[in-house]
Amino acid sequence: MIVIRDVKLLEHRGNWDILVEGNRIKRIGKNLMEKEGIDKGDVEIIDGRDMLAIPGLVNTHSHIPMTLFRGVADDIPLMEWLNNYIWKMESKLNEELVYTGTLLGAIEMIKSGTTTFNDMYFYLEGIVKGVVESGIRAVLSYGMIDLFQEERREREIKNTEKIVKRILEMNNPRVKPAIGPHAPYTCSRELLTAAHEIARRYNVPVHIHMNETLDEIRIVREKTGMRPFEYLDSIGFFKGVKVIAAHCVHLSDREMEIMEKRDVVVSHNPISNLKLGSGIAPIPELLRRDIPITLGTDGPASNNNLNLFEEVKMASLIHKGVSLDPTLVPGEISFKFATLNGGKALNLEVGVLKEGYLADIVLIDLRKPYLIPVENLKSHIVYAFKGVVDTVLIDGNVVLKDGKMVNLEEYKVYEMAERAYNKLIK
Amino acid sequence: MIVIRDVKLLEHRGNWDILVEGNRIKRIGKNLMEKEGIDKGDVEIIDGRDMLAIPGLVNTHSHIPMTLFRGVADDIPLMEWLNNYIWKMESKLNEELVYTGTLLGAIEMIKSGTTTFNDMYFYLEGIVKGVVESGIRAVLSYGMIDLFQEERREREIKNTEKIVKRILEMNNPRVKPAIGPHAPYTCSRELLTAAHEIARRYNVPVHIHMNETLDEIRIVREKTGMRPFEYLDSIGFFKGVKVIAAHCVHLSDREMEIMEKRDVVVSHNPISNLKLGSGIAPIPELLRRDIPITLGTDGPASNNNLNLFEEVKMASLIHKGVSLDPTLVPGEISFKFATLNGGKALNLEVGVLKEGYLADIVLIDLRKPYLIPVENLKSHIVYAFKGVVDTVLIDGNVVLKDGKMVNLEEYKVYEMAERAYNKLIK
Numbered sequence: 001m002i003v004i005r006d007v008k009l010l011e012h013r014g015n016w017d018i019l020v021e022g023n024r025i026k027r028i029g030k031n032l033m034e035k036e037g038i039d040k041g042d043v044e045i046i047d048g049r050d051m052l053a054i055p056g057l058v059n060t061h062s063h064i065p066m067t068l069f070r071g072v073a074d075d076i077p078l079m080e081w082l083n084n085y086i087w088k089m090e091s092k093l094n095e096e097l098v099y100t101g102t103l104l105g106a107i108e109m110i111k112s113g114t115t116t117f118n119d120m121y122f123y124l125e126g127i128v129k130g131v132v133e134s135g136i137r138a139v140l141s142y143g144m145i146d147l148f149q150e151e152r153r154e155r156e157i158k159n160t161e162k163i164v165k166r167i168l169e170m171n172n173p174r175v176k177p178a179i180g181p182h183a184p185y186t187c188s189r190e191l192l193t194a195a196h197e198i199a200r201r202y203n204v205p206v207h208i209h210m211n212e213t214l215d216e217i218r219i220v221r222e223k224t225g226m227r228p229f230e231y232l233d234s235i236g237f238f239k240g241v242k243v244i245a246a247h248c249v250h251l252s253d254r255e256m257e258i259m260e261k262r263d264v265v266v267s268h269n270p271i272s273n274l275k276l277g278s279g280i281a282p283i284p285e286l287l288r289r290d291i292p293i294t295l296g297t298d299g300p301a302s303n304n305n306l307n308l309f310e311e312v313k314m315a316s317l318i319h320k321g322v323s324l325d326p327t328l329v330p331g332e333i334s335f336k337f338a339t340l341n342g343g344k345a346l347n348l349e350v351g352v353l354k355e356g357y358l359a360d361i362v363l364i365d366l367r368k369p370y371l372i373p374v375e376n377l378k379s380h381i382v383y384a385f386k387g388v389v390d391t392v393l394i395d396g397n398v399v400l401k402d403g404k405m406v407n408l409e410e411y412k413v414y415e416m417a418e419r420a421y422n423k424l425i426k
Numbered sequence: 427m428i429v430i431r432d433v434k435l436l437e438h439r440g441n442w443d444i445l446v447e448g449n450r451i452k453r454i455g456k457n458l459m460e461k462e463g464i465d466k467g468d469v470e471i472i473d474g475r476d477m478l479a480i481p482g483l484v485n486t487h488s489h490i491p492m493t494l495f496r497g498v499a500d501d502i503p504l505m506e507w508l509n510n511y512i513w514k515m516e517s518k519l520n521e522e523l524v525y526t527g528t529l530l531g532a533i534e535m536i537k538s539g540t541t542t543f544n545d546m547y548f549y550l551e552g553i554v555k556g557v558v559e560s561g562i563r564a565v566l567s568y569g570m571i572d573l574f575q576e577e578r579r580e581r582e583i584k585n586t587e588k589i590v591k592r593i594l595e596m597n598n599p600r601v602k603p604a605i606g607p608h609a610p611y612t613c614s615r616e617l618l619t620a621a622h623e624i625a626r627r628y629n630v631p632v633h634i635h636m637n638e639t640l641d642e643i644r645i646v647r648e649k650t651g652m653r654p655f656e657y658l659d660s661i662g663f664f665k666g667v668k669v670i671a672a673h674c675v676h677l678s679d680r681e682m683e684i685m686e687k688r689d690v691v692v693s694h695n696p697i698s699n700l701k702l703g704s705g706i707a708p709i710p711e712l713l714r715r716d717i718p719i720t721l722g723t724d725g726p727a728s729n730n731n732l733n734l735f736e737e738v739k740m741a742s743l744i745h746k747g748v749s750l751d752p753t754l755v756p757g758e759i760s761f762k763f764a765t766l767n768g769g770k771a772l773n774l775e776v777g778v779l780k781e782g783y784l785a786d787i788v789l790i791d792l793r794k795p796y797l798i799p800v801e802n803l804k805s806h807i808v809y810a811f812k813g814v815v816d817t818v819l820i821d822g823n824v825v826l827k828d829g830k831m832v833n834l835e836e837y838k839v840y841e842m843a844e845r846a847y848n849k850l851i852k
Contacts, residue, residue, distance in 0.1 A: 067795075070810060071802030075742070075756035108795035214750070274747030275809070277754075304809040305796040316501070321700030322748070324640070328703075330501035369493075369534035370731040372840045373847035376497030383701070383730040384496060386812045414798045421799035 007048025010378050020359040023396035050367050052377055055353050056115025056360035057308045058342025061246040061267040061296025063121045065101030068420050069301040078276050089424045098123035100420045102130025103413045105306055107405055110136055112307040112387040115360040115394045116350055120180040120207050124163045131175055135399035135407045139346050141180030141207045148188045157194050164202055174395050183209035184228045185216040196237050205242040212247035213278050229255035238262035244345055249279040256289055265292045265345040270314040272298030284319050284328045294342045309387035312338045331382035363391040433474025436804050446785040449822035453781055476793050481777050482541025482786035483734045484768025487672040487693040487722025489547045491527030494846050495727040504702050515850045524549035526846045528556025529839045531732055533831055536562055538733040538813040541786040541820045542776055546606040546633050550589045557601055561825035561833045565772050567606030567633045574614045583620050590628055600821050609635035610654045611642040622663050631668040638673035639704050655681035664688035670771055675705040682715055691718045691771040696740040698724030710745050710754045720768045735813035738764045757808035789817040
């Protein structure tokens with residue numbers, strides 16, 4: 001058992017105790033040790049004085065091994081970026097390098113308060129290994145791309161089935177599978193249908209890129225005569241499965257109607273969408289329609305970090321500025337995107353500090369100049385905070401303590417990442 | 427003398443030494459102690475291994491005491507924000523509270539790598555005191571507002587003359603005066619003319635709010651028949667003085683022509699402009715016209731922090747997303763906004779690490795997950811960095827060492843700020 005003592009919460013004034021038993025929050029209250037008759041010798045006590053406890057953040061769209069590509073190229077057109085840098089480096093990846101990138105990304109996420117991420121990439125065995133060792137929670141999908149070729153399609157489906165089975169067999173409460181058809185412009189109709197079928201069979205979510213750029217929408221329209229959401233709806237893609245649609249930058253009214261009707265979840269990635277010049281997603285309109293919104297960082301090659309707090313602030317800021325309306329997307333709403341909504345989207349009992357929920361808890365040291373005066377904490381966490389956290393529990397285990405990783409030797413991982421980069425850049 | 431040894435620089439590969447003598451950078455080179463024949467006993471040595479040295483950042487638009495108002499209200503219309511919160515709290519300020527807010531802001535700026543700020547506020551004696559004690563560098567202006575009333579105008583001019591003389595008499599190399607007529611919609615023509623005259627007389631810059639919102643532009647047009655820059659140009663406001671124009675969100679072509687011709691410097695405040703729903707300044711167009719651009723945070727009640735690195739990233743991101751063009755405002759350019767351009771705008775030899783320049787130097791610990799791999803540092807500093815720095819020299823003095831303030835007891839300042847907030851909120 002762990003007790004976090006005398007900690008501040010966003011929703012209530014005063015100091016609170018949080019009692020963690022196994023991987024769940026057992027109680028939240030005042031003076032819990034006395035009330036529950038707990039002996040000091042039986043529990044690990046974490047001093048929460050001058051600390052704020054928040055639920056761990058949920059990043060619903062990432063490509064975690066791309067930490068190794070951080071900063072290789074910026075400020076250039078998308079196709080040049082992909083052709084001359086990203087795809088070249090990706091072609092040199094292997095399981096070991098992906099593992100290294102995952103460890104680096106897990107450290108970065110944990111240290112910035114993200115406890116769960118929803119990832120799409122390849123060499124999944126390397127990602128699984130990094131997730132297990134670091135202590136983070138993840139929903140992992142193998143990114144399927146067939147480029148409309150049958151042989152490739154069969155291989156991609158096989159890869160997905162294999163990794164889904166492997167993850168389910170592990171039976172690790174921190175690792176769950178999802179199905180990851182890359183996007184409607186890179187996957188054939190047959191692959192999209194197969195992905196949907198696998199997701200239904202295993203009852204797991206689908207993770208897909210949707211409507212990120214105007215170009216890809218044009219491509220889908222040329223191929224199918226429909227916009228991407230219309231096309232997917234026409235093949236029954238949304239029936240009986242939870243679909244997490246990353247980006248959703250350019251949407252027609254008809255598409256938003258489909259999203260509403262089919263309970264599609266949006267992963268809003270404002271920073272990546274700005275950086276690649278993709279555009280600005282119509283979040284205020286999606287909010288009006290009650291379409292659930294979550295937040296993602298995308299890969300750190302187009303961001304260039306995994307600090308989800310930056311997305312929270314950006315999600316609140318950008319729509320105000322574009323629409324000349326300071327009341328749009330209030331801070332409390334964008335914080336929900338990154339917590340409660342993320343947990344719901346992934347069907348995990350995370351994203352809220354609540355008795356019975358999973359113990360994914362982040363402690364933030366409030367004695368920082370940018371959090372002073374220690375008032376209006378709901379505002380500070382969105383508009384003033386930098387995403388540097390002190391202590392992190394995931395699944396009831398302490399994985400970050402006083403700013404230091406518990407399960408990993410950070411500096412060793414940094415050296416591994418340096419060596420990996422040198423292999424990839426050659 | 428101080429030697430920073432074996433430090434990394436943005437512009438060159440390898441490890442470098444920086445020799446500081448008095449308040450200036452004397453030499454930058456390799457193995458300087460040996461080359462210059464310096465005895466270890468004669469110098470303070472700062473270990474720069476695994477550190478990056480950058481010039482201290484220059485924040486060209488702030489209202490530093492507003493740290494005390496952090497987070498009091500967000501997500502509401504501008505006039506409601508001003509009427510119900512900001513003006514109410516400002517009416518309770520005094521010199522002592524302004525001093526407290528300045529200390530808090532100086533700590534926040536220094537810890538996030540800002541070494542110079544250009545501020546406009548009132549109770550300047552309190553600000554001067556905080557600047558002197560904290561070790562930061564500042565250009566300070568008393569914000570003059572007469573609301574077109576003669577009596578008020580005279581008082582404002584007197585206040586400005588008094589503080590300018592006071593600062594000049596102090597003869598502190600870290601504190602310079604500027605003249606701060608608040609804005610064309612709050613100052614009479616007579617006050618604007620007087621401000622211009624005082625600035626010429628003392629040969630100091632003018633700091634003014636320009637074209638922040640559509641509303642204020644409408645007000646000026648109704649009063650004068652001209653847009654704000656046309657109006658100021660018509661009264662000779664730009665002649666013979668350096669004018670730093672904060673915001674410049676909404677500009678006509680004609681106004682940009684005037685800015686070009688009159689060497690107006692822009693202080694771009696993208697985060698505040700988004701948060702208050704003011705809009706997005708036409709930075710790509712200003713760049714094409716070669717109008718100098720610098721960056722500001724504005725006050726921490728509309729941001730809500732003083733971390734200029736966030737403005738650097740935002741300045742590069744936002745224009746890409748709005749224009750669907752990832753090549754706009756490259757990272758190297760926005761970093762220059764915050765360094766070289768800021769120094770030039772304030773007529774100070776800061777903002778670049780160069781022999782003979784003032785020793786305002788920031789050291790960043792590179793062993794952070796978000797800066798790994800330690801490659802492409804020019805990219806990391808803009809797109810990946812969080813604005814948490816390790817060591818800071820200002821005017822040749824170490825003011826932050828291993829993340830701790832040298833001249834101030836931080837926790838005592840935090841307590842003072844807490845007490846100040848409680849007085850203001852009542």
